[in-house]
Amino acid sequence: MENSTSKRQPSSIGQRIDSQRPIVGLRGHLAANVDMDPHQHPRGQLAYASEGIIRVYTDAGSWVVPPTQAVWIPGNIVHRTNAEVCAELRHLFVDPAYLHSLSDQCSVVEVSPLLRELIMKVADFGTEYLPNSPASRICAVILDELQALKPSLLHLPGATDRRLQRVMKTMIKSPNAETSLNELAAKVGASERTVARLFSKETGMTFQQWRKQLVLQEAVDRIGKGDAVIDVALALGYRSPSAFVAMFRKSLGKPPGQYFSDTGTRIEF
Known part of the structure; x- marks a missing residue:
């Protein structure tokens, strides 16, 4: 099932600690057959591809993630990602100060049309938005949405x-x-x-x-x-x-x- 041919270093966004920016977004592209190196970061991550299908691997198992779903990865969990077809990434990273209200287990979750639009907006905001701005208010809505996410069935336990x-x-x-x-x-x-x-x-x-x-x-x-x-x-x-x-x-x-x-x-x- 794995046929990666090249490696890629992950982004450092997940390492950033800043409670005034509870969620920071990443917009990127993952080419087919490129394998992200195993890594971990203090921020929790919602791994999402708006196009294409990605696989996420941890010690607990693996997940296949189509655009209707995402993988929630708690902070400090070693993981890696690859794509067998080109994928457009729109990841969100949640500051450790807000992780207490979210799951401490990796899981595939359903992405509603509302959450998808919110993810796309925050991924475009990136990391530099002001506290008490429209961007920060959207992030507050996302935190509420993350608490209500429903697990999917596309998990293969390790x-x-x-x-x-x-x-x-x-x-x-x-x-x-x-x-x-x-x-x-x-x-x-x-x-x-x-x-x-x-x-x-x-x-x-x-x-x-x-x-x-x-x-x-x-x-x-x-x-x-x-x-x-x-x-x-x-x-x-x-x-x-x-x-x-x-x-x-x-x-x-x-x-x-x-x-x-x-x-x-x-x-x-």
């Missing part, structure tokens, strides 16, 4: 157990493979029961639930890059596009056509 990490890595390399849990466990020198228990303990999901989440992430990524729905369905092991569309709708609440039309992305069937 693991700390090395055996489970190896199983996950094998699955990520071949998300369409129908290798059984018993076969995967044998490859890492563990029993099927042990690996099943590790999935439940470390991810809060069963093996099958985690695999389904992996397929869902891969589907969103591939369709977002322009692959036809029928090709994605068959490549990910579905015998018919209708079965794939049913899974997609059940998981994300919308069929692929509607889901991606909401992002402004044209898709092929």
Whole structure:
């Protein structure tokens, strides 16, 4: 799933401490197959791409982020970002003085049309706006919106157990493979029961639930890059596009056509 070919240094905006500017914005561009170096900063970050699809990685797992969603990253969490298609970035960074009212867990969140417009405005403000200005009042509204964000389902939990990490890595390399849990466990020198228990303990999901989440992430990524729905369905092991569309709708609440039309992305069937 990862095929980055070059590295890029992250912005230093997240390092800036200034409680009079509760939110500062970043407007930028991330080229395809460019991987941001792992980094952390005291400001919390709402990682958002107004165009394209980005992936965000932390020790807790990975997230696929289309333009209808964003990833909330609390302060001082090591993370990195990449894009498999060109992405227009509009990140927000929240000063540590305001993080106590926000989640201390990474999560994908739904971006409402209102929040999207607010993000775009603040990203254009940058870092130099006056306290008690129109810009600062918009930031206050955003802080309220951030407290009310609803988690999305596009999260793939990670693991700390090395055996489970190896199983996950094998699955990520071949998300369409129908290798059984018993076969995967044998490859890492563990029993099927042990690996099943590790999935439940470390991810809060069963093996099958985690695999389904992996397929869902891969589907969103591939369709977002322009692959036809029928090709994605068959490549990910579905015998018919209708079965794939049913899974997609059940998981994300919308069929692929509607889901991606909401992002402004044209898709092929």
